[in-house]
Amino acid sequence: MLDEFVGKNVVIDLNSPYVCLGVLEDSDEHFLQLRDADLHDLRDTKTTRENYIVAAMAAGVHVNRKRMLLARREVIAISLAKDVVTK
Secondary structure: OOHHHOOOEEEEEEOOOEEEEEEEEEEOOOEEEEEEEEEEEHHHOOOOHHHHHHHHHHHOOOOOEEEEEEEHHHEEEEEEHHHOOOO
């Protein structure tokens, strides 16, 4: 199901005050593997999740992880970055 997302920039909403942006490399039943990722703790800013994502799409992803594994049990939603509505 995630095959169409592999190799593309994605936005991942988590069941926590974190959001993740990056390139999906692979996935299995337990993890999503990303590269050139931004794992952002929304408690570090006063902006909303939606505003942070839109700003990152406009300014570019602030990469703070070259590679990472993300537990699938924490994922609420995943979308292609190009599908983020900015208006």
